[in-house]
Amino acid sequence: MFHDIPAPMRRVMRELEEQNERDQRAVRSVSEDVGRCLALLAMSAPQGAFLELGSSAGYSSLWLSLAARARRVKLTTVELDEKKAAQARENISRAGAADYIEAVQGDALDYAARFDDIAFCFSDLQPPEHNARVYEKVVPHLVPGGLLVIDNVTSPRLQTELLKRSENDPRVDCVLLPFPKGDLICRRI
Numbered sequence: 001m002f003h004d005i006p007a008p009m010r011r012v013m014r015e016l017e018e019q020n021e022r023d024q025r026a027v028r029s030v031s032e033d034v035g036r037c038l039a040l041l042a043m044s045a046p047q048g049a050f051l052e053l054g055s056s057a058g059y060s061s062l063w064l065s066l067a068a069r070a071r072r073v074k075l076t077t078v079e080l081d082e083k084k085a086a087q088a089r090e091n092i093s094r095a096g097a098a099d100y101i102e103a104v105q106g107d108a109l110d111y112a113a114r115f116d117d118i119a120f121c122f123s124d125l126q127p128p129e130h131n132a133r134v135y136e137k138v139v140p141h142l143v144p145g146g147l148l149v150i151d152n153v154t155s156p157r158l159q160t161e162l163l164k165r166s167e168n169d170p171r172v173d174c175v176l177l178p179f180p181k182g183d184l185i186c187r188r189i
Contacts, residue, residue: 001041001066009062009095016059016091024170028056028126034179035063038122038149041185042067046145050079053108053134058088060122061101065092065119068100075101078111081175112137121148128152132162135186139171142188148172154182 013032019028030038042050042064045084050068055061055077079085085105092101104111108125112134118141123125123134131150138148153159153176163184166174172186 001043001070002036004083005066006096007054008038009065009097012091012095013059014060016057016062019057020059027047028124029059030063030124031180034151034183035060037177037179037183038047039058039063039066042120042122043070045120045147046143048146049073049115050075051111051115051118051121051138052124053112054081054124054126055088055103055122056084056124058091058095058101058103060124061088061092061103062097064120064122065095065100066096069097073100073119076111077103077117078106078108079102079103080105080107106178109133109137115141117143118148119143119146121146122151123148124151128157128159132165135162135165139169139186139188142172142186144145144188146186146188148184148186149186150186151183153184154178155180159184 061077064075089103121138123131174186177183
């Protein structure tokens with residue numbers, strides 16, 4: 001999957017990485033390591049829908065598209081900010097990934113409730129406190145073995161209630177990965 005990233009996609013990824021280094025607040029994207037981890041997790045997810053909540057400029061969407069392409073599914077990525085949604089669509093198109101990603105502008109919390117059989121969901125909403133609401137909307141719709149990955153669980157603010165909720169929820173097994181901003185991975189039992 002990582003050995004055959006098309007040249008146009010690699011080029012757009014590098015541009016977004018450079019832009020993120022210059023102005024992290026403008027792009028707000030995950031690191032390359034997190035992107036690779038997301039792609040591997042999505043690749044191992046069961047059959048069902050792929051969903052991303054909070055696409056920003058589309059960097060994580062591109063990583064997830066590698067798994068979507070290999071699995072022959074379409075990733076739906078949702079961004080509230082109209083300007084960022086347009087930027088994500090442009091980057092996805094320039095990267096040649098439009099066949100595997102549907103980028104929409106809208107309320108991610110609203111979209112989270114629209115899918116019944118979610119195999120993989122990545123949530124990277126701002127402010128991070130919205131992720132507790134995502135958790136409650138997505139977990140009931142995960143297929144057995146389905147994965148919910150939530151970014152920014154430990155930074156900029158520790159999401160204590162979300163962590164307690166997931167650790168004590170009998171519907172999921174979870175682990176907190178110590179990436180720079182903390183990524184919570186929940187697997188539906």
